[in-house]
Amino acid sequence: MTDRELSDLRARAANGDRDAVDQLVELAGERGDLAELRRLADAGSSDAVDELVQLAGERRDTAELRRLAGAGSSDAADVLAELAAGDDEEPA
Template structure:
């Protein structure tokens, strides 16, 4: 059975995300370091390509096929490629 991420505790949605590019970059770095998938998702949904790239990388490292499928369904080509590779490894 493929590994999946534990459920994210999530962040309160009423906490605003930073809009300043430097602040966004710092938030992405902090989320990567903490492996905070919920924050990375929020940042990616707000348009941060760095957060989206980090989500793909973390999901691939964890073998999280569900997250890769979610990202691929949203049009992320890197997630689709990682998903293909992981699925081929399972065969």
């Protein structure tokens, strides 16, 4: 996707085009673009929040998970709890 296409997609999303938002979330998730996902989540995209939780969990990014949990994401809180429980387990 070119920079111009991405800019156009962002403009469509800003104007309420749900399909554009969905495309941006998918592209940002594929690229691992946390900044884009945060921007979309802050604009109200629950799909962006879900993608952020997944990426942060995979990266064991507890700071991001805490931020998301503090903003009300129960999924982020659950992943944090799972990570903490995993850290407490004794090695076999």
